[in-house]
Amino acid sequence: MFNEIISEHFMNPRNVGKMSNPDFVIEIGNPICGDTVHMFLQVDSNSIKDVSYLSYGCSTSIATASILSEVVKGKTFNEIASYQKSDVIKWLGELEPAQNHCVDIGYNILSECAKPKQRKLTENNFLVEDGGALT
Amino acid sequence: MNFVETQRQLGITPLNAMIGSINPLFRMPFDTVNKYKGSVIAESFKYHYDNNEFYRDLCLRKEISPNDIQGFTDLHKIPMIPVQTFKQCDSHLLMTSHLKDIEYEMRSTGTSGIPSVSRRDRVSVDNAFESVLMTYREFFRISRGMGLFLFPPTEEMPEMGMVKALNIFAGMLDGSANLVKKITFNPAHAVEKLLSWEGKHTRHIIGPPFLIHRLVKHCIDNEIKLNLEKNSLIITLGGWKQFTGKEIPRKDFNELCSKYLGVQIQNVRDMYGLVEANMLAVECREQEKHVPPWVHLSLRNPRNVLEEVEYGQRGVIAIYDPTCTSYPGFVLTEDVGYLKEDTTCECGRNGQKLVYISRMPGVEVGCCAINLEKFIEEKEKEVVSQGGTNV
Numbered sequence: 076m077f078n079e080i081i082s083e084h085f086m087n088p089r090n091v092g093k094m095s096n097p098d099f100v101i102e103i104g105n106p107i108c109g110d111t112v113h114m115f116l117q118v119d120s121n122s123i124k125d126v127s128y129l130s131y132g133c134s135t136s137i138a139t140a141s142i143l144s145e146v147v148k149g150k151t152f153n154e155i156a157s158y159q160k161s162d163v164i165k166w167l168g169e170l171e172p173a174q175n176h177c178v179d180i181g182y183n184i185l186s187e188c189a190k191p192k193q194r195k196l197t198e199n200n201f202l203v204e205d206g207g208a209l210t
Numbered sequence: 211m212n213f214v215e216t217q218r219q220l221g222i223t224p225l226n227a228m229i230g231s232i233n234p235l236f237r238m239p240f241d242t243v244n245k246y247k248g249s250v251i252a253e254s255f256k257y258h259y260d261n262n263e264f265y266r267d268l269c270l271r272k273e274i275s276p277n278d279i280q281g282f283t284d285l286h287k288i289p290m291i292p293v294q295t296f297k298q299c300d301s302h303l304l305m306t307s308h309l310k311d312i313e314y315e316m317r318s319t320g321t322s323g324i325p326s327v328s329r330r331d332r333v334s335v336d337n338a339f340e341s342v343l344m345t346y347r348e349f350f351r352i353s354r355g356m357g358l359f360l361f362p363p364t365e366e367m368p369e370m371g372m373v374k375a376l377n378i379f380a381g382m383l384d385g386s387a388n389l390v391k392k393i394t395f396n397p398a399h400a401v402e403k404l405l406s407w408e409g410k411h412t413r414h415i416i417g418p419p420f421l422i423h424r425l426v427k428h429c430i431d432n433e434i435k436l437n438l439e440k441n442s443l444i445i446t447l448g449g450w451k452q453f454t455g456k457e458i459p460r461k462d463f464n465e466l467c468s469k470y471l472g473v474q475i476q477n478v479r480d481m482y483g484l485v486e487a488n489m490l491a492v493e494c495r496e497q498e499k500h501v502p503p504w505v506h507l508s509l510r511n512p513r514n515v516l517e518e519v520e521y522g523q524r525g526v527i528a529i530y531d532p533t534c535t536s537y538p539g540f541v542l543t544e545d546v547g548y549l550k551e552d553t554t555c556e557c558g559r560n561g562q563k564l565v566y567i568s569r570m571p572g573v574e575v576g577c578c579a580i581n582l583e584k585f586i587e588e589k590e591k592e593v594v595s596q597g598g599t600n601v
Contacts, residue, residue: 082309086302108369109317109325129299131324133315133369137299173368 248282360417418448448579
């Protein structure tokens with residue numbers, strides 16, 4: 076079951092969407108379960124001015140991206156770096172064991188936002204079905 | 211007689227009465243069952259229309275309301291949800307139930323790595339278990355024997371749709387063993403396990419085609435011929451295409467299972483389903499995939515999915531599943547197939563019979579099985595590159 080914080084952010088996600096010209100991007104993913112967060116940042120010399128994201132996967136990971144987007148927006152890099160995993164646990168509220176992996180997703184978002192490096196999303200090539208099925 | 215109203219007056223949920231009556235319903239005339247299924251699907255449509263703002267807006271744009279869906283002949287008008295919507299970031303819009311009522315999230319991940327997540331509330335979970343369990347009982351009559359499970363234990367992949375659906379067999383059998391552990395599969399261990407059950411139990415092998423194919427290949431390479439029991443079943447779920455794009459030919463698979471595992475070809479049974487629906491179309495001994503009597507499949511023209519194609523013609527598979535309450539179970543898949551023109555079967559069942567062909571051209575190749583295969587291959591390569599042996 077989902078706590079009130081997760082339910083509220085999942086049903087009413089904040090800052091969701093793709094950014095046209097981000098200064099930095101952040102990619103967080105779990106290859107086994109597929110939870111994926113793509114976060115887009117607009118920054119100045121020492122802070123995150125604007126943020127948006129696209130999140131795919133379980134409801135808790137989608138809500139986590141929404142919660143963390145609110146946390147990092149307008150914060151300096153130093154402030155973001157000062158947060159601990161215990162802060163993420165507090166922000167997400169009481170989780171069931173199967174949802175606990177989202178604490179790591181949240182903490183990874185913080186760590187990446189504190190020192191953003193990546194400029195573009197990685198190109199994802201995957202196998203597509205060839206033609207012929209309908210002929 | 212209105213099927214739904216009469217049942218409701220008796221305090222019976224019409225849909226659950228149908229699921230519990232799978233055996234007689236499969237033997238009733240096609241048109242009679244269509245009337246029943248038309249009533250329960252129309253009722254499900256009204257429920258989602260009344261309780262799901264996003265879906266109601268979609269219906270209003272298409273000028274469809276519950277008044278337009280009175281029974282079986284109207285089902286093709288019900289607006290469908292494209293299956294890729296379940297992958298999108300705004301998939302919360304699909305939901306008829308609030309997240310706080312959601313009990314279980316199930317996912318399937320293809321080769322792109324982006325999962326399709328379907329969220330089920332209490333009623334949807336009840337219906338899904340009941341639907342799958344009754345379908346297994348109808349087609350396999352399993353209540354004894356041992357299951358060699360060629361898929362990971364649910365504790366390792368608790369949300370993978372294929373694993374959850376296949377694991378239901380565990381409660382029906384005397385015992386089972388998962389031979390895929392920590393994303394590795396050792397076919398020699400699978401053979402050892404099968405031999406340890408010989409003479410004591412009827413042995414069944416259950417898993418995606420690619421892993422059963424690996425077991426057979428191991429038998430071929432090592433000149434092993436097993437002799438499973440007369441009533442042993444090979445049950446497969448998951449795609450026949452491997453993540454490399456190579457396809458396992460079904461006819462060859464049947465023959466190899468017969469030759470190297472010693473099962474009767476009629477006991478090699480495949481199933482079709484998807485994570486977003488609560489139904490499985492399961493093969494009978496004639497290897498015909500029967501659609502459950504409470505579910506309706508509509509095959510659509512790929513160039514205009516609003517248009518139905520005739521039975522016998524290839525099209526995109528659309529599923530109308532009334533068992534979903536947490537989101538509308540009216541799903542336009544990315545799969546291509548056709549419905550057999552003959553709605554009777556040598557096995558004695560009537561109803562829709564599906565022939566699955568492949569995924570739609572141009573869409574991501576993907577399902578739980580392909581993803582699992584990819585991980586197993588990557589793990590094996592990793593073990594070899596670290597100097598380990600891959601036995």
